[in-house]
Amino acid sequence: MILFVGSEEKGHFIREVAKSYQWNAAFVHPKLDIFSQVQEILQYPDCKVIVYDVEQYVMNAQEIADEIRKIQLANNAVPVIYAPGYNPKSDLVMHLTYQGIKAYIFSDNLTEKKEELTADGPYVLYQPDGQIRVINVDKKGNIIDTTYTTLPQNFTLHVTDHKGRFPFDVKLHPVKRPGWNYPQADKVFVMSDPHGRLDCVISLLQGNHIIDKDYKWSFGKNHLMIIGDIFDRGKDVPQIFWLFYKLEEEAAKAGGHVSFMLGNHEPMVLANDLRYTKEKYKILAEKLKMKYPRLFGPDTELGRWLGTRNTMQMIGNDLYVHAGLGKDFYDKNLSIPTVNEEMSKGLFMTKKERKALSPLTAFLYGNSGPIWYRGLVRTDGKYNPLAKDSLEMIMDRYKAKHIIVGHTIFKDISTFYNGKVIGVNVDNKENREKKRGRAMLIENNQYFVVGDKGIQRQLE
Numbered sequence: 001m002i003l004f005v006g007s008e009e010k011g012h013f014i015r016e017v018a019k020s021y022q023w024n025a026a027f028v029h030p031k032l033d034i035f036s037q038v039q040e041i042l043q044y045p046d047c048k049v050i051v052y053d054v055e056q057y058v059m060n061a062q063e064i065a066d067e068i069r070k071i072q073l074a075n076n077a078v079p080v081i082y083a084p085g086y087n088p089k090s091d092l093v094m095h096l097t098y099q100g101i102k103a104y105i106f107s108d109n110l111t112e113k114k115e116e117l118t119a120d121g122p123y124v125l126y127q128p129d130g131q132i133r134v135i136n137v138d139k140k141g142n143i144i145d146t147t148y149t150t151l152p153q154n155f156t157l158h159v160t161d162h163k164g165r166f167p168f169d170v171k172l173h174p175v176k177r178p179g180w181n182y183p184q185a186d187k188v189f190v191m192s193d194p195h196g197r198l199d200c201v202i203s204l205l206q207g208n209h210i211i212d213k214d215y216k217w218s219f220g221k222n223h224l225m226i227i228g229d230i231f232d233r234g235k236d237v238p239q240i241f242w243l244f245y246k247l248e249e250e251a252a253k254a255g256g257h258v259s260f261m262l263g264n265h266e267p268m269v270l271a272n273d274l275r276y277t278k279e280k281y282k283i284l285a286e287k288l289k290m291k292y293p294r295l296f297g298p299d300t301e302l303g304r305w306l307g308t309r310n311t312m313q314m315i316g317n318d319l320y321v322h323a324g325l326g327k328d329f330y331d332k333n334l335s336i337p338t339v340n341e342e343m344s345k346g347l348f349m350t351k352k353e354r355k356a357l358s359p360l361t362a363f364l365y366g367n368s369g370p371i372w373y374r375g376l377v378r379t380d381g382k383y384n385p386l387a388k389d390s391l392e393m394i395m396d397r398y399k400a401k402h403i404i405v406g407h408t409i410f411k412d413i414s415t416f417y418n419g420k421v422i423g424v425n426v427d428n429k430e431n432r433e434k435k436r437g438r439a440m441l442i443e444n445n446q447y448f449v450v451g452d453k454g455i456q457r458q459l460e
Contacts (some may be wrong), residue, residue, distance in 0.1 A: 006053025185317025192406025196234020228263020
């Protein structure tokens with residue numbers, strides 16, 4: 001038997017390979033986290049070969065490699081890595097090779113068809129000569145590329161998802177770094193890792209009365225918090241950025257707040273690490289004769305906005321950070337504003353440039369930094385899990401009663417350290433379909449798990 005860990009669409013060629021050996025073929029449904037696939041993989045003890053589509057995972061390279069090696073030791077099947085979006089010299093390939101895994105498929109010619117352009121953008125690029133270039137893709141895949149000497153009065157961007165659904169308009173507004181310390185609002189709505197799925201975002205926000213039927217702010221003086229990772233996975237990346245950009249302005253006018261914080265995928269893409277990026281975006285960049293990160297560079301409207309986003313933020317007594325904070329971070333004795341400023345300095349740099357900028361920048365963008373560290377929610381030794389006394393020291397330093405994180409995927413909203421750490425990242429598509437928790441609502445000092453139809457239960 002040959003087992004393909006990923007979608008049947010991407011692994012269609014496995015059936016032909018299996019047939020040539022007179023074997024059976026089987027598939028394990030794709031997940032963002034390999035840990036959630038292990039039990040299903042091990043249900044096939046007789047498989048000879050396991051092909052892993054590593055493009056599906058939202059994890060760092062070492063985690064993926066370590067888990068694939070563990071599975072190999074458990075079932076003795078030969079692992080083959082399907083990685084058409086990866087450079088053979090990438091960190092993941094290096095980690096896999098170190099584990100003794102040597103079989104790879106780097107070609108994308110095995111897929112049934114090349115992905116085509118779908119509705120996308122808009123992208124607003126500020127040119128060196130002062131002109132403004134606006135790029136859209138309509139739902140038929142046509143690129144509309146317009147350059148303005150000056151933008152017309154009341155200039156408006158029209159946005160839809162990749163299928164032409166969920167239309168809303170956006171007006172450009174001044175961008176600046178949000179505050180890092182906000183008072184507790186009557187209600188705080190917390191979500192994480194939208195990853196290019198506008199339909200999932202709209203469903204969640206409308207179902208919880210954050211936005212109305214016209215996609216406008218309806219949450220009054222309350223606070224919406226998004227803990228990073230809009231890039232990658234889905235086909236509506238700029239659209240989600242524009243939605244939060246728009247809601248930020250609408251919320252401010254109503255006395256409320258919208259906070260989008262940096263995840264690990266924002267700096268990945270901006271450093272041209274496109275291993276999880278949909279093919280449509282690479283095709284668009286190729287047609288425009290530019291690298292994809294150029295569409296979000298510091299001389300673009302969305303780039304200017306991203307360049308002012310925080311990495312750490314307080315709302316009341318709650319500390320928000322994408323992945324987590326460990327003992328190494330504590331030992332740096334960093335203030336929250338310092339972290340936010342340093343992360344912004346390196347945001348548009350390559351990995352090599354970040355290392356060259358300063359040891360602090362290299363640390364913050366590394367595995368022990370706030371956008372990658374998993375030791376608050378993972379107990380395996382390789383994650384350097386945080387001791388309880390160290391957690392208390394971190395919480396005391398930042399005067400926090402809870403640390404709320406995204407990044408690491410769970411089946412539902414989860415708590416750790418007797419409720420002091422809360423993980424809010426889930427597989428949004430799957431949890432929406434299965435009507436599980438997808439976000440958290442804080443109201444009257446109570447913490448609730450919410451789904452697409454509102455409150456499900458009190459968080460324990």
